Amino acid sequence: MSRLSRRDVVTATGAAAAAALAIAPPEAAAQQAPPAAQPTVYLFFNTDEVAFIEAALSRLIPADDQWPGALEAGVANFIDKELNGAWGAGERLYRSGPWQPGTPSQGYQLPFTPAELFRTALAAITKELARAGTPFAKMSGEQQDAYLRSLEAGAADLGGVPSDVFFAHLWDAPVEGFFSDPVYGGNRDMMAWKMIGFPGAYASYYEVVDQHGMKLDRAPTSLAEDSHGHVHVQPVIPAGQR
Amino acid sequence: MAERLKAVDVVTVGVGLTGAILGKELAATGLKVVGLERGPMRDTVPDFQSPAIHDELRYAVRKALTQDNVKEAMTFRNSTGQTALPMRRWQGFMPGNGLGGAAVHWNGLTWRFQPADFVYRTHLEGRYGKGFVDSDLTIQDWGVTYAELEPHYDRFEYLCGTSGKAGNIKGVVQAGGNPFEGPRSREYPTRPMKEPYYGALFRKGAESLGYHPFPSPASTLSEPYTNPEGLSLHQCVFCGFCERFACEHFAKASPQTVILPVALKNPDYELRTGCQVLRVNLDSTGKKSTGVTYVDAAGREYEQPAELVLITAYSLNNVRMLLNSRIGKPYDPVTGEGVVGRNYAFQTMSYASVFYDQDVVINPFMASGASGTVIDDFAGDNFDHKGLGFIGGAYISATMTGGRPIEFHPTPPGTPSWGLGWKQAVARHYNHTVVLTCHGSSHPMRGNCLDLDPTYKDAWGQPLLRVTFDFPQNDVRMSRYVTDKAVGIGRAMGGKIVAGAPRERPYDSTIYQTTHNTGGAIMGNDPTTSAVNRYLQSWDVPNVFVVGASAYPHNASYNPTGTVGALTYWALDAIKNRYLKAPGALVPR
């Protein structure tokens, strides 16, 4: 399975980093070596959905030679856990009818919860692409981008979900998963925060705020970090239910 | 059947900012006061503590502190010809829920309105002549003056410990402050906050163009402070988790930090959380309230009799409470008659993004919700509008508020909206961009209003509030003009790319702009064009006061809460010193 091999790469990279740090004093190694990436245990997505989501993530926020992309940062895991929890079930979503299409300025007007929306749209996509012959995960990068753009343009009806509405959800989720605290299962090793220079949950700048233009060189902090700098990923924490 | 409880003297519907102040003060006079708050009890310790509070996803994106719209949403449409539909998620604005209300997760920007705002129509017609104001704008005088409110502004700022630099003390202009502001009786209670880099860049750019920059007035405190209630606040550490979050440090003024502990110590004050007030009850004449009906968290219904009912539920909820209680004549946007729901206004926000080279390191996360630098040169009527074709304006500021990356990842125009190009642009620009805010006034127009939705209901079976709103053409023209000025400042700041985005129609309820909803139960001297008199007392039911930004006939170029605080103390003064001595209408109808 392609996703296993990708994850092996991530694990290997983690192991290599740990090996390279072995010459450093043990406390420093404990602080700097990222814990080996765990393979994602999917609780919500089925295998067809996983194939689509993982492939889509590597086009939406791709890896480059400097920084990992959404897939490597564990964003598929993030989305899986969000959809499996309170967010997926429609927390903070007014769900009474009647249901009518509105104007763009009136916002989301479908009866689907996020979990239902992903499930419905992904089933329609899988079916459509099976009919067309090439599943999304088997397309070339350019073909995948073109397909995502067609979803974004809103051309298709995905089982009652307009494809632009699905695309908006498909885009919001990786931005959230890439940049949120790693406790939610994405932003692994705070890679996305390191990429932009965001210090994370660390938050005390009184002494430095007037040192204009200073480069902050501390590593970011997660709200789930223990005193050794290890981030304890909680696999199932719905956002609204702590 | 509702259980009838023992009568009390005063009930506040909601215990946010206004409810906490009024509850504390009236209990201090010896009256029995009950504060009914629909949301949960919560306090700095243990509820707002780090590290859990520094969670952008939970608080800023999923909006954990916001009104639960599974139970209670609002519907929205741009114009009366459309069918309003529920705002199924809070996106455009985010009303508070729980003890302390929205004043727990606010930014702390604490402004006064201009003296001209309170006599708005008189002032504009005097300066520019009749016919200058677009005929669709229903602006009017407020029935109160800046001079009358000044002691109450002062009291509110000293309650909060607001940090800033006065620009005008008793008519004498002060160096370093806002030279355009109305006269204040004394200096701010605490010195200005430290100036972050984005503020310093803005200051330099604005000064080079001849404008008048000054530190943003902030109720996130520059130094330790003990307020007149005897409550102590700490120095803000610029943690960057401020607006949309609760402050863990006791450094942001909120009901919990500046007033509630005093109320809660008084045995004459009783707080009941988890209590959803359904309506204000009236006697058979319809001219006197007998108290309120509410449902507690376990679903039990109660009737709480009270002599005096204070509706302090946040502007939008205040208006809905009046409508669901049948107090005052509902506004009809077709005939222009009626008062409850009239003159709904918002805020006209726009932005200019200033992109720098990579050697300019901005650190946008070193921020409070209110830290930064501002100019007032283009706000309200601080500049000559002759020949410009609009009224009003905006303050322009560099107040970046936290740089939390789910919400904040600016990219220059032309950047792809996803994919490698997007990612690399985000990595390139995140720490090298200053975003300037144009915080613009919002004028009421005939079709913009609040009423009850005919279709959609809340969890208790009551109609939702229906919001009908679009930007008046006047405000769109204002936004273009002021955004252009902000772009000019961005260029003077040395930005390599400067991108301005003025506000255009239609108003989009899916884009967050502010939670500065105003009007709907406006104050005034004429009962045919206002729902409450100049003391925020209902014209129709004199033992009901409606306190909050619902009283604003228009929204000025500033954040509303300084004026909410001033009006709260102004109304309190009238209640304590006049109403309680002779209960009845303070202004004859």
Ligand SMILES: Cc1cc2nc3c(=O)[nH]c(=O)nc-3n(C[C@H](O)[C@H](O)[C@H](O)COP(=O)(O)OP(=O)(O)OC[C@H]3O[C@@H](n4cnc5c(N)ncnc54)[C@H](O)[C@@H]3O)c2cc1C
């Ligand atoms: C993210 C954000 C940032 C902001 N930043 C600023 C800023 O920088 N500067 C500024 O000037 N203003 C700001 N504001 C606005 C500011 O928070 C409000 O002006 C202020 O809180 C209004 O006080 P209030 O008492 O009218 O309402 P609130 O403080 O919201 O209190 C109302 C209370 O009533 C309760 N309630 C409502 N309905 C019922 C009912 N039926 N029964 C029982 N209880 C009920 C609510 O749960 C709430 O607790 C901001 C708001 C938000 C959301």
